[in-house]
Amino acid sequence: MKKTDYAYCVARLRANEAYMLKKDFLMKLCESENLDKALSALIEEGWIKEKTGIREIIRLKNNELWTLLNESVPDKGELNVFCVLNDFFNIKTAVKCAFCDAEPENYYLYPTSLNLGELTERARLRDFSSLKIYGAATAEKAYNMALITENGQSAEILIDRGAIDCLCEYAAAKKSELSNTVCGFLCDTANIKIALRINALGKGRDFAEEAIGNTFKLDRNRLINLALGEREELYSYLLATVYSEGVSLYSESTALYEKWCDDRIIDLVSDAKYTAFGFDPVCAFYYGKQNEIKSVSIILTALQSGVAADEIKERVRALYV
Amino acid sequence: MDNLGLFLAILGAALAAGLSGVGSAKGVGLVGEAGAGLLSENTNMFTKVLVLQILPGTQGLYGFLIAIIVFTKTGLLAGAPVAMTWQQGVSVLAACLPIAVVGYFSAIYQGRVSASAVSLIAKKPTELIKGMTMAALVEFYAVLALLISFLAVNNIRLG
Known part of the structure; x- marks a missing residue:
């Protein structure tokens, strides 16, 4: 596909960028007296049409975004890269529900590139062997492992590992340089978090080998070895990588690390404004x-819980426009 | 081989009209795609999009103009072709090449700039003039090629 085939799509997205929320607005939103006032401000801004629950608002906005992308992008297969994390989460949901006889539909995340009907059916039958979706092998392996070991954590780790490896495959694909960079970043930051947790919990080598997936800019073997060793050595290695800023924030709190990851992605993609x-x-x-x-989700949830404006502002993510 | 000169002259005219026409069609098509993307979100932008879409279309007109001049000069338009040597035919063909080649490429590049300008006005509707100016700068080279082809075709002595 030629780059100019995206002319329609890019123009349409640029038109939508004009309606994206600005930082000033979000800062004012943080200062809203309560959730109701914040929802009114969002209606006034044209971001939402009516007052509903926070979950419903987020669901609607994600649907809107996905519909827009599906209508605009010439090759819809390219959008699968955005579904990887949700896809593997949905696989995890189906595997878990297969164990506890629950209906997975209520827990699925969207957008997803999976055939959820088939996934649900397989979960009901407790048989993932003939599943014809990508990630099917991971689902089957995770289910069988959970059956044998009666340990749900191992199955979860296997599926999370599947997601990381899948992202890493996307990072190596020769499609979009920017998409590759972001996938690689997501892959590495997820591995860093896992390595730091393994180190903190004192897990063994088998666990580390299973949990830490393929890496993009990091040395996987070194990361595994250091995760099993002294905390200082792991930190000194990670602080010497391009992820040093995030790692230093992780030592303060995981929430700060998550925010750094989200903000860094915006840094990575910001040049595309001029493409x-x-x-x-x-x-x-x-x-x-x-x-x-x-950001809106964080603000609304925090306002509902009565968190102070200054604290909310610290959690607001960097914006693209 | 008696008509080789005339054949070459017609080939020149065909290239002038054909290549610059294809370039313009590509350029206008690209801006049209981008324009449709913008209009699907904001139909009020139609006039602005139209202005930008017209810009890469001029190269096709320039090529057409040179082809008509060649047809007039060779007597084809009047239905009485003049006798030409092969050297005269080559001269006409060479005279047509600037607008054929520059017309083709400049129309495509102007289309790209205009399509980018559609994205610009999608975000900042008041910036149409800046977008137009950037696209018009590409036009400058098509105008130069038109002048060269026009002067060259006009100054070739036939018959």
Whole structure:
């Protein structure tokens, strides 16, 4: 697909960028007296149409975003890269529900590139062997492992590992440089978090080998070895990588690390603002919109819980526009 | 081989009209795609999009103009072709090449700039003039090629 094939798509997304929320607005939103006032401000801004629950608002905004991308992008297969984490979460949900006889539909995350009907059916039958979706092998392996070991954690780790490896495959694909960079970043930051947890919990080598997935800019073997060793050595290695800023924030709190990851993605994609054609502006728009939705979600949830404005402001993500 | 000169002259005219026409079609098509993307979100932008879409279309007109001049000069338009040597035919063909080649490429590049300008006005509707100016700068080279082809075709002595 040629970059100019994205002319329609990019123009449409640029038109939508004009309606994305600005930082000033979000800061004012943080200062809202209560949730009701914040929802009124969002209606006034044209971001939502009516007052509903926070979960419903986020669901609607994600649907809106996904519909827009599906209508605009010339090759819909390219959008699968945005579904990886949700896809593997849905596989995890199906495997868990297969164990506890629960209906997985209520727990699925969207957007997803999976055939959820088939996944649900397989979960009901407790048989993932003939599943014809990508990630099927991971689902089957995880289910069988959970059956044998009667340990749900091992199955979860296997599926999370599947997601990381899948992201790493996307990072190596020769499609969009920007998409590759973001996938690689997501892959590495997830591995860093896992390595730091393994180190903190004192897990063994088998666990580390199973949990830490393929890496993008990090040395996987070194990361595994250091995760099993002294905390200082692991930190000194990670602080010497391009992820040093995030790692130093992780030692303060995981929430700060998560925020750094989200903000860093916006840094990575921000150059696409000046790209006229190709998949890069789509990628940038998607992650920009994700951060916007996440920020509103954080603000509304915090207002509902009565968190102080200054504390909420610290959690608001960087914006694309 | 008696008509080789005339054949070459017609080939020149065909290239001038054909290549610059294809370039313009590509350029206008690209801006049209981008324009449709913008209009699907904001139909009020139609006039602005139209202005930008017209810009890469001029190269096709320039090529067409040179082809008509060649047809007039060779008597084809009047239905009475003049006798030409092969050297005269080559001269006409060479005279047509600037607008054929520059017209083709400049129309495509102007289309890209105009399509980018559609994205610009999608975010900042008041910036149409800046977008137009950037696209018009590409036009400058098509105008130069038109002038060269026009002067060259006009100054070739036939018959």
